[in-house]
Amino acid sequence: IVWKFLLQGEGGFINQVLALVGITGPNWLREPNWAMAAVIVTLVIKMVGLNMILYIAALQAIPRYYEEAARLEGASRRQIF
Numbered sequence: 001i002v003w004k005f006l007l008q009g010e011g012g013f014i015n016q017v018l019a020l021v022g023i024t025g026p027n028w029l030r031e032p033n034w035a036m037a038a039v040i041v042t043l044v045i046k047m048v049g050l051n052m053i054l055y056i057a058a059l060q061a062i063p064r065y066y067e068e069a070a071r072l073e074g075a076s077r078r079q080i081f
Helices: 002-006 013-021 033-059 066-072
Strands: none
Touching: 002 013
16 A cells, blocks of 8 residues: 555655656556556565565574684685675
8 A cells, every 4th residue: 555655646755756856757557667667666675674584584593603613714704704
């Protein structure tokens, strides 16, 4: 619902912001050329948060003794990373 509000034709928030700069925005969800781009951007933004949480959780689950073992073996900071 929020994305539909943002991407409305003339009354949408994105088009109102573009109008402040002097740009006439398209009807994001009705024009075929812009609709696919709007859907792709929406899905990417939607999934970034979930993916970040999963990646951070996975990185935090790596045991510390791997880092300690790498230091003992003489690995550089880049190699440890």
